[in-house]
Amino acid sequence: MSHHIVEVRDLGYTYPDGTTALNAVNFRITHGEAVAIVGSNGAGKSTLLLHLIGHLTPQTGMVQIGDYRMAPQTARLIRRTVGMLFQDPDDQLFMPTVGDDVAFGPLNMGLPKEDVEARVENALTTVGALHLKDRAPYRLSGGEKRRAAIASVLASSPDILVLDEPTSSLDPRSRRRLIQLLAEFHHTRIIATHDLDMAFDLCPRTIILHGGEIAADGPTGDIFQDEALLMASGLEKPLSMQGCPSCRHPRR
């Protein structure tokens, strides 16, 4: 199953204004893994994600997705395997109705209409949003938008899901349902987030980015216990691992 592997080696990227966003980043994510990429604002998460979908070309080092090494010529092929969920669902749902939007990816792949219809139904059913099919995206709630956006990614049946802040601006229940949904997937999942509790629930492995470099890469449980590391990276322990705030159980 080599085509589900994401390998990043010595990746470096400096923006035209001289800001170094990534410096010598190395990791290898294998088939079916769920990995959280965490880090404070400006740590380089977004830049890293843009490399994974081929929007940015590595300045140094390389990105390999499955059998392909990322380059302008291979970006199209790679985007078939990598599905990206953007942070703002309004950016992702650009078609007039949810159904049109979910059909966008499969139609671009040139699939016959019946297959596309089946995929739309499937994807919307998976996220529990089939009833939203004919609705216009701007009439949906935040949680519904997020589900629709996920369906639009799933419809292209990617092997690898790249999610940028999937739980941001969701109310607690929508967030909980989204986490349950993501937990059911068997894709390789790469989740960039500030929601460390979600990372703890979903991802056995965590990579901490700090100042464009990898500060830690290991089992999520171990990393989130290491308060010195979290502090140095501008992060805090997930709430679920902190002491109880009402009974004053001492925080560790």
Place this chain on the structure above:
Amino acid sequence: MSHIETSYLDFGRLEALSRGDSFLHRLDPRTKVLTTVFFVLAVISFDAYTVSALLPFLLYPAVLSGWGGLPVGYLLKRVSLVMPFALMVGLFNPLLDRDPGATLGPLELSGGWLSFASILLRVFLASSAAFILIALTGMPDIALALERMKVPRIFVVQILFVYRYIFVLTEEAVRMMRAYTLRSVHGRRPGLGIYAQIVGHLLLRTLDRARRIYLAMVSRGFDGEVHTLRTFHLGLRDVIFLVGWVSVFSLFRYQNIPAWIERMAG
């Protein structure tokens, strides 16, 4: 500012109406677009002083909103938001054009008043036809109908995207205005300088958003062409609808019906 949101861009209701299920809703979007185009062409092709010959054309919006079960009050409100522009266009005609144009009993009307009335009537007719088209068809289907009718794709994609993002953009503008109002002392209206800054910011945000949307499109295999699952079907009723209305429009266009009635009565 919430005024803008609620009244001016209340496309939500139009959108909801377009999901109705009358036989007009089920017609092929192309039929409705074409009929509307013929209607507007007929209405604007009269000379500047025509008033009475335009009146029969009111039949079209009246009949369509009746058959389509559209709320007339709501449509009139939509249209009334467009009318100020017509007022502005025709405002100076009565002052500039004082040649006698017509007599109404003892009253003599100047050509300026006639052309003013003509402009108002035409704008009323054209905009109500346009709103009815949207309410019976929905913007996305109109755009796709245009594409099938060989309108260049770039315009079609423009329409689709403007329609999709006008709401997002308005919301952003409203948020910025709200932030301004909350921090402005005395609740003064923003001066030109502030407006310029707000518009500038809005432009930057829009560019940013456009970049992200493009990214989202490309990452799902966008290759310059927008495909959709919607299928259109031209049937016999479409032909009857189109031919029927176009004949009615030609009759109204070449025969002055109110003048006939007058002659018959006289």
